[in-house]
Amino acid sequence: MLPILELRSKGGRSTARVSSFGARLIDWTFEGQPHLFMPQAGAADEMVAPHGGVPVLFPQFGLFGPGRKHGVVRDRDWRVEEQGESSCLLRTRLRGEDGDFDVFLRVDLHDDGPDLSFSAVNVGTQSQSFTAGLHTYLRVPNIETTLLEGLEAVAYEDALQNLTPVEPAWVPLTAPVNVDRVYVATPRRLQLRTPDFALLLEQSGFHDTVVWNPGPEIAKTFADLNDGEWRTFLCVEAAQIRPPVTLGPMDTWYGTQKIRRLAA
Numbered sequence: 228m229l230p231i232l233e234l235r236s237k238g239g240r241s242t243a244r245v246s247s248f249g250a251r252l253i254d255w256t257f258e259g260q261p262h263l264f265m266p267q268a269g270a271a272d273e274m275v276a277p278h279g280g281v282p283v284l285f286p287q288f289g290l291f292g293p294g295r296k297h298g299v300v301r302d303r304d305w306r307v308e309e310q311g312e313s314s315c316l317l318r319t320r321l322r323g324e325d326g327d328f329d330v331f332l333r334v335d336l337h338d339d340g341p342d343l344s345f346s347a348v349n350v351g352t353q354s355q356s357f358t359a360g361l362h363t364y365l366r367v368p369n370i371e372t373t374l375l376e377g378l379e380a381v382a383y384e385d386a387l388q389n390l391t392p393v394e395p396a397w398v399p400l401t402a403p404v405n406v407d408r409v410y411v412a413t414p415r416r417l418q419l420r421t422p423d424f425a426l427l428l429e430q431s432g433f434h435d436t437v438v439w440n441p442g443p444e445i446a447k448t449f450a451d452l453n454d455g456e457w458r459t460f461l462c463v464e465a466a467q468i469r470p471p472v473t474l475g476p477m478d479t480w481y482g483t484q485k486i487r488r489l490a491a
């Protein structure tokens with residue numbers, strides 16, 4: 228079994244687990260309440276990349292690039308560089324056809340939620356380009372009573388309609404069932420609201436946000452999702468797609484996503 232790192236925030240209100248497989252945050256609880264989705268059938272500790280937690284996508288987000296969908300680092304073992312009580316740092320190396328990069332993910336667990344800090348260093352001798360993302364699966368009581376605020380003024384590309392450009396909606400995204408949208412140039416802060424709790428999502432470095440829920444029909448095509456599980460998550464993904472990053476030799480790119488439980 229691969230290492231799973233257990234984290235606890237200094238004040239003890241949050242706990243989290245990070246798998247060395249994909250450097251995936253596989254759960255985060257606030258006062259005992261889990262806030263990340265993991266499919267019941269998804270074996271978080273085995274060599275599979277389930278639809279859950281926070282997969283790290285690099286050097287390609289989705290099909291935005293010439294390589295493998297969602298890149299190669301989400302389903303390989305990463306090396307644990309540092310481990311503390313409330314933080315850890317993992318690293319993996321790409322060499323050859325996927326590029327020449329050293330890639331890092333740091334998780335810092337605060338009392339009210341985790342910070343995920345991604346970085347990629349071009350260790351090659353030429354400029355290299357990539358797209359990337361943190362594919363965060365947020366657990367919700369019911370997608371039909373979920374609201375996402377902050378993208379009202381942002382145009383998006385509809386991935387369910389061959390990336391057709393869509394004008395801003397000017398209203399919060401309510402009941403986001405079966406959506407696959409690339410919001411380009413998003414604000415730093417979004418809020419996810421459910422009848423039970425609200426979360427603040429803050430990203431930096433990452434220019435875009437992808438919002439995804441498969442809905443009932445597409446969910447049936449995923450072996451690891453049980454009936455009805457699609458209702459219980461919304462992916463709000465910090466992404467860098469438009470434009471791709473071009474990094475010179477020995478340059479580093481940074482992107483972060485912070486998730487915070489808001490006071491009731």
Ligand SMILES: O=P(O)(O)OC[C@H]1O[C@H](O)[C@H](O)[C@@H](O)[C@@H]1O
Nearest residue numbers: 278289296297386407437439462
């Ligand atoms: O099934 P996966 O390869 O993990 O991809 C799951 C989903 O990830 C992203 O959010 C994309 O926007 C979706 O188009 C894709 O279906």
